[in-house]
Amino acid sequence: MCVGLLSYTKMQGPPPLNVPQTTVYYGADNSPIGEHHKGENRHWVPLSEIDPNVIDATISIEDRRFYSHWGFDLTRIGGAVIANLRSGSRAQGASTLTQQYARNLYLSHDKTWIRKWNELLYSLRLEMNYDKDKILEGYLNTVYYGHGAYGIEAASQHYFGKPAKQLSLAEASMLSGIPKGPSYYSPLFDLDRAKNRQAVVLQSMVQNGVINQVEADEAHLEPLNFIQNELERPADVGPYFQDVVEQKLIEEVGIDPALIEAGGLKVYTTLDPKIQKEAEYWVEREMPDNELQTALVSIDPRTGDVKALIGGTNYVESPYNRAVTATRSPGSSFKPFIYYAALENGYTPASTLLSEATSFSIDDGRDVWSPTNFNENYAEDFITLLQAMAFSDNIYAVKTHLLLGTDKGIELARRVGIESPLGDHPSLALGTSNVSVLEMTRAYSAFANGGHKVEPRFIRKIVDADGEVIYESEPELVQVLDPKLAFIMTDLMTGMFDPYLNAHTSVTGRSISHLLNRPVAGKSGSTSTDSWMVGYTPQLVTSVWVGFNEGIKLDHASYGQIAKNIWANFTEKALEDQPVMEFQKPDGVIGVKMNPENGLLATEHCPTHRTTYFVEGTEPTKECPAPENSEEADAIDEEAHEKEKFLQRFFKWFGH
Template structure:
């Protein structure tokens, strides 16, 4: 009997030794595997932490005007910019041992296995915050062994190369909170309209419960269910020791105010403007498109949100319910900063930017370029030419070209340049264009910033060449700012995700015109709003003059298919076009006034509250009381007068003569001007033969 017992003891000892040896071998192999795995993950180096973020566009007042993201609305913030309640709640509900494990938690894994075996399902997971962060960065959410293995590898790489706070910060900036909001900052803004650093305990606990099921636990979908989840989060915080029960109960009872109850509300401030900004970022500044896609950029623009909203409002109010389209550009002539831009009536229906991507004939709105060239070549506001139907033999073998005035209104007499601009007299314009030489107006237009191709045909005087709306605003800026060409500026600076300025611009202005002549032309261009100049016809701005309560200058224009109004104050130039996308004739009796109305109402309301500035007269300019009908000095014999400006030494010196015996006022014209007109008539007659 004793022998049998001894044998059993010896057998037991052998089995114990065998199991011990096997355990040692297993321990060595496990240790070797662990060392090998850790060595492998260490050799792999730190995994990249680049995640798609939201690029934010800011207006001139540094308020957000728009965002760029590919379905992931994300704003990265540092851990110090996140309320401590969010951090405590997230750790308490998601991973209480976060600061004590190496990326995976054996205790949680064991507990999850036992719970799943009891429930006969795989409902309970055991992922740590590190594993969830790895999944958010690099992996799908498929429940496969391969994904779990890769998740473990990435978790180890994260833990071995980044500290816990970096991992926690990354998790909080990548986790999905529903409704397109990735990261706690985007979620905080979406649900509560505030930054993550300003959340209350109640708000923080509500947000922290959402990632477990963003659709299921969203308070915007089911508030009662979300409140039950909030209670679980708060109780976890109590268990974790970061709250007491009283604080938890009070937070759960606190009412919450949700500022957004719809999905992915996009910004609509200046969408056409934002398209131009994005194109310039890539094509002109040279920012790699992938960097814009990666996001995190802060793009500070020149857009004035108040002016943009005024522009959109007046476009919507003045445009009819038809296919008629419009475009508007407003810029500051002192800097070139584009303050408002409308590229069409509805961006969603048609993103074609008619302000910069299409060209249309400006009609008489082109005449200021011609008349500045005339001032450079000896003309003054008093220069006169004959306004009457005139055929021009331009091309051999063709019928004479006979331009017409609007509604066939002609003075049938000599008129001054001041009147010609105010009435938009086409005969005066064509004669001036031919007298100067057709290349003069082309050169001047290019000098002030018109880049579209311009031809030397006589019809250019009437705006037959095609330009875009932005170019016209740029060109008129040189008249408004004392003769300086501006470069339209859309972007002030670009800041990357690290806070580094990667691009910055300053206004660019170049003196290209004589300040004295620019001021004189501006004074002439105020005439379209001056009813005192009415004569054989009315000034072209009579219908909108009452809408403006500050000094303005401008010029309207129209063709068969287009209607324009371009005008300015010292601090704002605005160009407006109205027409159809295709070559469809405008009904000028109904639609010809819309560009003027949009321009006048926008100018008046966009500048509301800003100083009423006069156009500043430069040295070397004198003013005289001139009879606008004949260009002579006003006297008691012809008291009709308007204060008109001239370069010193070019002002009229002859006075109006006494009236004739029958009492009619004599319209005596300067002999030198008459001689020019007689020469021009002889030139036309010679050319026609």
């Protein structure tokens, strides 16, 4: 039988070394937004022009018996069969370099026994008609190393700016670990993960006897200088978005990375090319030409569809995705989570607290913390929750956080989709725990859509080379908030753009309110190193972050308005062809004309008023007193001070 099989494969002749198809990404309008090529940026070099470390590393990690088998490794196949029988799956592979080369050239990448059999036949044809060095040369010149680099020469030039024959052991072992998962193990995406993979490659070389342990350890410790030479024109639309799609294809959908490289897939995404181009335009227009970075994510809160995503100012210079991978302190843009928890626990927009310089006893009385307002600007009086949101009063936020219990804000943030670690401490009210831009956009979506937690969706469906739909998704929304309170929260967040609320200070959105011509809600945030703007309409939730990569202090006088400007201009332009929509008030919510300074019903005695919304039955019932009725005014003032005295006792009792 073996003789017959070998004779058959020999008679078939040498298989053609053809080039696979292209995987195409499509936007929400089904127009092509990018391609994942096989056959571009492939700089063919003979085996003699490839550093021996690359050859040794590749054989050690992929196929140690490459020079002794006939295209397949019975020992590895036996081990894989046993592993698969034990697990009840076909997840464990045993492919040799020849089989991988054959699969990439001629076959699909689905894990079926028929495909494995055909792979074996093609491998035998390759082995019967080409020598080992020719097969190895072909593999090294066609395998994908990520970022558009096909083949070891293109990879070496892209990552290290040098030809493949000049690679060091450290560089060769790093590159040789990438093909197992080009987006997963790319050092430009996740250096720690890539270093761990490099260590595995080096240990395989030690076990294969081509280097010793000292050489392996020295190579792993050697610093690497990544040049990132441009090899290809970046994707036309949304290159950072497309990187996320590729990662999700592998990690969440379960597509074999080799299938993506072989091509032929049609991946239909949620990205809106028009909206994405607006995002890219405003980032380019507003960002200065220096090291300052930005990130932007825009989601349709009704579906969770990601419509635009930017992970940095220049994808070619830095493909690191600051929108998804990086986490930074959100500052005051975290406050809505605290305030929604307050609404759940008895607060209303009319609830008042004293805004003045305050020191808090923390850590069971072992320390004192004295947060400040921006420019140390305090009302020196009671302010309402409506004002606290519009002015971003830090003292009001910290008092609320401590009065509720520091777990309440954390629980709410978790409920709406914040997954990053959150510190259970007083300063969380001021946004001191790091989160990602994608998380913030997802979390604010629950305020915009009537209380539904959304799952950010990047991929709608995938069609294979035969036209079969192999994956399809639907929007995922779960009701996690009370629609009435979500609407009230939204109404509170419109206050930052309402100059009518200006009092002892101005509303925080005053600089961009003139740019907005439709109902919007949102919250800005800043720390010493970060500037945020998160806001929304009923159709679109967008987060913008601005800062430096390494957490360098941000000159807010120069750069503090950039995130707001990008957000406001982008929001207006992205929706200019869409109808102006109001936030829909649910049943059980009532609007009253309230004096924003004291939370009382506005009358002719205090004509300053704003229509503010409450759960029916919790709206103010007391009217502003007449100026001459000093006795009633004194009574109201005394009542307010009694509330504050209770809070002070509360903080003292519980160590705050």
